[in-house]
Amino acid sequence: MHIYRSIIFISSILLLGACNDQQAGKEEDHHDHEESTGNVVHLSNQQVEALNIKTGKLPMINMSDYVESNGQLKVPPQNEARVTAIIGANITSINVIEGDIVEKGKILAWLTHPDLIKIQAQYLEKWNELQYLEDEFTRQKNLYDENVGSGKEYQKTKAEFNSAKALLKSYEAQLKLLGLNLKRIQGGTIFERVPVYSPIKGSILSVEVMTGQYVAPQTAMFEIVNTDHIHADLMIFEKDVHKVAVGQKVVFNVESVDGELTANVYSVGKAFEQDPKAIHLHAEIENKEGLLIPGMYVRGRILTGDQKTTALPESAIARKGENHLVFKVKKRTEEWEFQPVEVKTGFKNNGWIEVKLLEDITDNTEFAWNNAYYILAEMTKGEGGGHHH
Template identity: 20%
Template sequence: MLLPFHRQQLLRITLVPLTLLLASVAIAQSAPSVIGTRAVLTTWSDPIEALGTLSADESVTLSATVTEIVADINFRDGEQVEEGQLLIRLEDGEEQAQLRASQALREERRNASNRASQLQERNLAARADVEDSQSRLRQADADIQAIEAQLANYQIKAPFSGRVGFRNISIGALVTPGMELVTLDKLDVMQLDFSVPEMYLGRLTPGLTLNTTTAAYFDEVFSGEIATLGTRIDPITRSVSVRAELDNADGRLRPGMLMEVTIQQRVRDTIVIPEAAIEPSGDRHFVMLIKQSDETTRLAQQEVEIGERRQGDVEIVEGLAAGDLVVFHGLQLARDGLAVRLIGIADDETDIRALLEADR
């Protein structure tokens, strides 16, 4: 049955909005799902990483220079000692007797010199006799100084303030020249020696700060600064030696520790996004900006200039601003101008798998 012309026109007018509505619903249902992430402004640097070994600021192994028996030990294992403190005394009875004899001889010669001087003043003695007596007195003084220098070898003192290690001797033990008796380390400041490739030489300067970690204190970071750069490049490894200093006032660091070194250089504030949001094309790089409005969410391709990459993140030198929303998951179907459904924004607390399962 044919409808009147005016009823056909009314039916067409009614069906057009309905068709548009159904089409928009179909488009919304067919729009691909994406997960976005925001460009963030963060502090960024180009770290140089290396492995180094700690050594004490001052370190020495004390030993004897004479063969003698240990008479006294005046320290305990691991004790903090002061500069000049007597640590070990060796038997020196014979030398002490020689010192007393020389001191008595010096006193005798001093008296003789004084008497000769008095007689010479009264013209009862020749000038030559006075000079001879004074010469013999000076000889006695020199002999005493030589014995006192020898006695110093029988007293082993701390050459600087520090912490002693384990003692390897006991009272009554016979020691010989060169025999290791005890170690002494100055631990308030530690030296850290490590090597870096020569390509970084131009970036290193004394005073540059660094951070170090060690397995002994895995959750702590120890700070220090570069003290000295090596004067030569190793021709085999093509690396330069670096020495840094670390404060160790609490004494927890020990010589010989292996340290992981990170030197922070070119510290700056920059835009960073996840590396997965980058679409490379030859030597160019793009991201898909997510443009949101009240009616739809669409994509816009944006070229960016990238900088350094690190642990899944990439530095954006140009092309994005802090807060810009870009596609993080779903780039395979993303096209410039395409309408999409934003099902979530990725951050440190986002479970990507949960977002995808919820969208099924």
Template identity: 30%
Template sequence: MKNTVNNITNLKILASILLLLTLTLASCNSKGKSDAANTEAIIENTDQEVITITENQFISGNMELGKISMQVFNTVVKANGTFAVPPQNQSDVSAYFAGYVKDISLLPGHAVKKGEVLFTIENPEYVQAQQDFLEAQGRLSYLKSDYERQKELMADNVSSKKVFLKAESEYTVTLAQYQSLKKRLSLMNIDPNTLTGENIRSVISVNSPLSGYATSVNVGKGMYLNPSDIAVTVTNTDDLHIELKIFENDLPMVKVGQQINVRLQNSKNKVYIGKVHLVNKSINAQDRAVNIHGDLVNEEEVKLFAPGMYIEAEILTTTAEHPALPSEAVANIDNDFFVLVKEDNTNFKRVLVKIGATNNGFTQILNASDFAPDTEFLTKGAFNLITE
């Protein structure tokens, strides 16, 4: 009996030892697997920083290598505006006298020359003005001779001063009427020097004050036109210039002579070069903006544009050189910027960089001193590799 109890006790001890060994081995295996996983993760993380590119991949992907170089960067003031013409190159044409439009064949866009008839208007009152002029002209010759005769008679004490003063008064009043009517006829485009009773007319013409294009036509045949009504707008586009608006805080940076890069709203890839010609010294109280006037450097390009055309512009205020890489070489990942640095013939390392301004396809590298002068970067084809 005693032997039986001892055997049972020994079996329990043996089972406990086996259980302990099993737990120990399990613990060791678990730790080993955990350590292996951690090692694998570190290796995997390290591999993410190095990208291997074969020669075939490099050629087929049209990839390129390059180095950090000094590039020109401009400090710019952005502005919006339009093309416009100076005040002397645009005229709102109206008739000096009211009347009905008798004849007009003008359409917006028609080219006109200075002095060319734009339209004609008709009014019976024009006849009365011509009649009054001819009557004053007829009386003036007699009154002038009577005035001179009475002047001589008074000097010889043959005629009284009263008669002389009456002759002088009638002559002076009629002369004033004559000169006034002569000027009135000139405004009607009627030549007073050739006017006779046979060529009195009720229709007058309105001529163009300058050469250019009819940019707006606001009247039609038969319409009654008041002297204050704008009938036609004529614009000469030969002296087209740039009109921009900048914010008041940018005013100290803008000077006459600075370069302006001009882009059309729907064609931003094409840049036209201009120069600042005039800077307004007054700030608009409504929009707190300042007007800037500029001229295109290439005068032939003026013909490509029209007054009122909307433009976007950059005024280059300062210029400086900074180390830079092509913008295509820099990839943005969650507001961190990376480049691929060549380590050997096939391996490229992803490196964090600090960037500054971007201009003309180049990005400033603020920590350029961290790289050796002969360091090569993947300058084309890097973006997709970095972000993958």
């Protein structure tokens, strides 16, 4: 009986030891699992897609200082035109409407008036008269050279010939401005109407007249603008003038275009306007996208330095206590892993924040570019225990 009790006692001790070893093994495995997962957040492909989480490498961004400025879109003076009537006349037809694209020399409208017919008749009369005077001048000159004709008669004919020639040239100049063919008029053709031509290539900005209307000389009929060289005209206040220079980059917004446009400064004004006291800065637009019309309001920033640094969008950074965190990304087959990395933040510029990593990374390391606070919340839940999806 004593031997039997001893066997039972030894068996109990062995069994208890085995249970303790098994429990210790489980705790060690659990500890190892925590060390291998740490604070890594696991999200499924569906979660990442639903949250529209964007990822990418750590970019170098120009985070230098800048000067804020407002202004307008403008075109150079040679790229806009106001078409006026050269002579008082009535409009018989209009060939364009606002928004039409026209080439240089295109007929915009036709004009007619009795004065147009009268000036052609006067020209034709003086042209025929000049033919007679030219022949008479040549005859008198030959007689004078041969000492047969009178010098007085020769001088009189010469004066009449030169006077008629000068008057004819004035008529020719007027008819050329009206766009009429002189050779055809000399042949006897009288034009009942005259064209109004476009002086530049561009689009019709406005039509200021109507069919049948009488337009006096210098009356504005059409406005045309060529936006091929549209640029940003910005106002720089006196306190910032010393910061700007030709060659600097400009980032700006207009209401008609989503996102930002970029430009390069090609001219800085040398004289102040007094109300407000500021100078003009002109910048050539690089990406002429969307609807850009002269006169549109511009809000811009002139980047006054060229210092680039590592940066991420503001939505890529989450604050936990006194620390700022970003999240390294690894793509697995069925899920994504997001691991927190502490960073030091710096200068802010247009939605980007300068970041300095406190640990080394490889060139191929990718980071989450948005939803940092959502990932942080998932990580905080995961710290309560368990592998979180």
